[in-house]
Amino acid sequence: MIGIAFLVLCLTLLAYMIKWIYDRSTYWEKKGIKCLPAIPFFGNLLPMALNKKSIAEIMEDIYNSFPDEPAIGYYEFMTPRLLIRDNELVQKVLVKDFGHFVDHGFEVDVKKNPLFDELLVMTGNKWRAFRAKMAPLFTSGKLKSMYDVMTEVGDDLLEYLDKNKVNDVDIHDVMGLYSMDVIGSAGFGLNPGVLKNPESEFRAKGKEISAPNLRNQVRIWVFLLFPKAAKFFGISFQGKSVTNYFCNVIKNAMDHRKKNDIQRNDFVQMITQLKEKRNIEIKTLDSSDDWFKNELNDTKLTDEIILAQAQSFLVGGFDSPSLLLAFAILEICKKSEIQDALREEIMEQVKLNGGLTYGALKNMKFLEQIIKETHRFYPLLPFLTRVCTKSYTLSNGFTIKKGEYVHIPVSAIQMDPTFYPEPKSFKPERFAKPPKPGTFLPFGGGPRMCIAMRYAILVVKYGLALFFLNYRAKLSPSTKLPVHFVNRAFVNIPNQKIFLNIEKINVK
Numbered sequence: 001m002i003g004i005a006f007l008v009l010c011l012t013l014l015a016y017m018i019k020w021i022y023d024r025s026t027y028w029e030k031k032g033i034k035c036l037p038a039i040p041f042f043g044n045l046l047p048m049a050l051n052k053k054s055i056a057e058i059m060e061d062i063y064n065s066f067p068d069e070p071a072i073g074y075y076e077f078m079t080p081r082l083l084i085r086d087n088e089l090v091q092k093v094l095v096k097d098f099g100h101f102v103d104h105g106f107e108v109d110v111k112k113n114p115l116f117d118e119l120l121v122m123t124g125n126k127w128r129a130f131r132a133k134m135a136p137l138f139t140s141g142k143l144k145s146m147y148d149v150m151t152e153v154g155d156d157l158l159e160y161l162d163k164n165k166v167n168d169v170d171i172h173d174v175m176g177l178y179s180m181d182v183i184g185s186a187g188f189g190l191n192p193g194v195l196k197n198p199e200s201e202f203r204a205k206g207k208e209i210s211a212p213n214l215r216n217q218v219r220i221w222v223f224l225l226f227p228k229a230a231k232f233f234g235i236s237f238q239g240k241s242v243t244n245y246f247c248n249v250i251k252n253a254m255d256h257r258k259k260n261d262i263q264r265n266d267f268v269q270m271i272t273q274l275k276e277k278r279n280i281e282i283k284t285l286d287s288s289d290d291w292f293k294n295e296l297n298d299t300k301l302t303d304e305i306i307l308a309q310a311q312s313f314l315v316g317g318f319d320s321p322s323l324l325l326a327f328a329i330l331e332i333c334k335k336s337e338i339q340d341a342l343r344e345e346i347m348e349q350v351k352l353n354g355g356l357t358y359g360a361l362k363n364m365k366f367l368e369q370i371i372k373e374t375h376r377f378y379p380l381l382p383f384l385t386r387v388c389t390k391s392y393t394l395s396n397g398f399t400i401k402k403g404e405y406v407h408i409p410v411s412a413i414q415m416d417p418t419f420y421p422e423p424k425s426f427k428p429e430r431f432a433k434p435p436k437p438g439t440f441l442p443f444g445g446g447p448r449m450c451i452a453m454r455y456a457i458l459v460v461k462y463g464l465a466l467f468f469l470n471y472r473a474k475l476s477p478s479t480k481l482p483v484h485f486v487n488r489a490f491v492n493i494p495n496q497k498i499f500l501n502i503e504k505i506n507v508k
Contacts, residue, residue, distance in 0.1 A: 027080040028073030033398060034066045035073035043075025054487045056382030056411040059083065063412035071394060071406075079226075082406045087419065087438035089394070090408050093386060094438070094445035102127070104448065105387030105405050107231035114304035115243050118312035119451065124389070131451065134309060137270050138454055146266055147358045149186040150459070154356075154466045156181060156195040161471065161502065168476045168499035172326035175463060176318070179325075180206050182459050183317030187267040188310075190253055205245045206318045215239075220490050246311045267313060275306045313452060320380055321459040323493070327378040328370060328464055330483065330498050331426045333475050338428065339468065342366055346469050356469060361461045369428035371460055375442035377426055380491050382411040384444055410441045411492075471502045 028035040039046045044062065047053035053061075063085050066072050070086035084090050093101050103123040110117040119130055136142065157178045161169070177195045180203060184192035194203040222230050229235075253268050263269065332339050345366045346356075353360035361367075386406050393399045400406065415423040419439040420430060443450040450456070467473070475481075476499035486493045 027075075031073070031398060033071065033073040033082070034069050035075075036062055036065055038075040041077060043077045043079070045076060048487060051487045054382070054485050054492075055490055056379075056409075056485070056492065059383055059407070059409040060412040060415065063409050063416075070396065071398070082400065082404070084406050084408050085412070087413065087436060089438075090413070090441075091438035091445070093406060093408065094384075094441075094448075097392065098446050098448075100388060100390045100392040100400075101386040101406065102389045102448075103387045105227060105385050107227040109231050109234055112234045113240070114302070115240075115247055115308050115311065117305050118308045120312065127448075130305075130309070131447070133274060134451060137267060137313075138452060140454075142270070143455060143458055144358050146186040147458070147462075149189075149266070150182055150462055151356070153178065153181045153185055153195070154462065156193075157463075157466065158470055160195045161467075162504065165471075165502045165504065168478050169502055170497050171329050171500050172322060172494065172498055175322040175325040175329075176207075177203070178463055179320075179322040179459065180318050182321075183314055187317060187455075188250065188253060188314060189257075189264050189266050189268055190249060202249070205242055206315065208239070208242050209315055209318065221488075242315070243311060246314055247307045250307060250310045250314065267310065271306055271310050275303070316452060317455070317459070319491075321456050321463070323380055323491075324371070324374055324378070324456075324460050325463045326494070326498050327483075328374040328460070329467065329473065329500070330475070330479075331374060331377065332370065332464075332468070333473050333500060334426070338370070338426075339473070342370060342464075343468050346465050350469065356462075356465055361458070361465060364461070364465065366428065367461060367464060369431040370464070371457060372431040372440070372442075373426060373428040376414045376420065376431075376440060378492055379410045379414055379442050381442075381444075382409070382490075382492060384408040384410060384441060408441065413439055413441065470505055472505060473500045473502045475499070476501050 036044055038044055042049055044058060045055075047058060048055055062072055062074050062083055066085075070084070070089050072083045072085060074081055074083055084093055104120065106121040108116045108121045119127065119134060122130055157174075160174065160177065164174075177198055180194045181192055184190040184194075184202070190202075192200065192202040194200055194206075197203075222233075222235050250268065254272055256262070257264070257268060257272065332342060345364055349360040349363050350356050353363070384407065386408070388400045388402055388404050388406065391399055391402050414420065416439070417423050419436055438445070443453040443456075478497075478499040480496050483494050483496065483498070486495045
């Protein structure tokens with residue numbers, strides 16, 4: 001009898017599992033939403049699991065399959081997700097109807113991991129409060145005050161390139177050193193010195209964050225695809241050892257400042273001010289700071305939360321600028337006419353402004369177009385995630401329920417010939433006019449747009465201007481084209497090195 005009962009139980013569980021799998025795999029069909037056929041258990045992500053395609057390529061396939069649909073269903077393994085493809089709907093989700101899609105949907109147990117309680121993962125009113133408090137870190141005045149320190153790192157970059165220009169230059173690696181030194185020195189007063197010592201512990205720990213190894217890939221897979229499991233197991237974007245290392249570096253810097261009464265206009269000074277005064281003082285606002293509105297919020301500021309924000313900005317400044325710099329230089333070196341035109345603009349503005357000043361960079365319009373086209377061509381984040389925080393009904397009558405996720409395929413939208421004719425051609429001049437709303441999303445959009453956007457652009461502008469002011473460059477025969485990305489990564493990381501041959505220019 002026990003054996004028969006056990007067999008019945010097993011058959012019942014099996015039948016339940018089969019029904020559950022069937023219901024999940026036919027979710028979109030039942031809702032009347034178009035979707036591509038899915039594979040049991042893998043959904044539409046089997047090519048990524050088999051290392052055949054990246055998530056960006058899979059989303060582009062889905063995006064192109066139903067060109068007349070504003071939203072398309074697909075499956076992340078067994079979980080139904082909604083892909084937003086209509087640019088007007090994208091604009092509604094990110095901006096106009098933001099109140100329905102406030103959160104990113106990342107889940108972290110901050111009681112288990114208080115140092116992961118950063119702006120990116122915060123939700124609702126807590127996010128609003130901290131966004132308002134952190135925004136003054138990135139006003140024009142604050143960025144301008146850090147520029148002098150940035151130029152000191154520029155001198156180290158030129159020294160490094162002069163020593164290493166005899167061989168093929170791995171430009172992504174070089175710009176990784178530059179990005180670390182800039183954010184460490186200009187932002188935190190740490191003086192990492194990785195351009196002088198590329199084998200330092202600071203550099204090694206920084207490289208651990210984005211290394212495309214299996215451990216990092218699995219961590220990000222779980223964090224993005226299975227947020228509730230990530231919260232239960234205490235998983236976040238990066239490992240605890242890396243987070244603890246950089247938090248200790250920042251804490252030591254803050255303690256040193258306080259003990260020795262050192263004042264410096266950078267992130268460390270401002271987060272110390274935030275901790276002590278509960279808000280950041282703003283003496284002047286530039287006209288370009290209209291996006292900023294200071295709000296006072298009664299929010300508890302613990303040491304852990306302050307450190308979490310600081311370390312997220314520090315490590316966030318490592319890879320994104322270096323990748324964008326490498327991709328921009330790659331495309332500039334493909335076309336001599338682009339390189340010549342850019343260098344002419346740089347030299348003109350240097351002459352007019354008496355050097356490579358903050359003002360000179362602001363006036364480089366072609367440089368800005370190149371950076372935007374690089375962002376379009378090589379978006380670092382191939383998709384954006386939002387979770388519905390208040391039920392929302394689409395024009396076709398389908399209602400997105402609270403707690404359901406939507407994805408916005410940035411790569412696919414920015415390579416759509418409807419918005420960008422000849423999308424696979426690198427054409428900076430296309431950004432002489434503003435793009436259509438909802439079609440250019442390198443930093444996201446709306447209130448949850450990347451708060452450090454202007455800092456990242458400044459780092460890239462200065463790096464490109466400094467490089468092409470001082471060097472002519474061409475792609476090395478060792479560089480394999482076209483560039484492909486690491487398939488199992490969730491950001492666009494090249495799977496091969498980008499080598500350059502560079503020649504020094506005598507700057508007068």
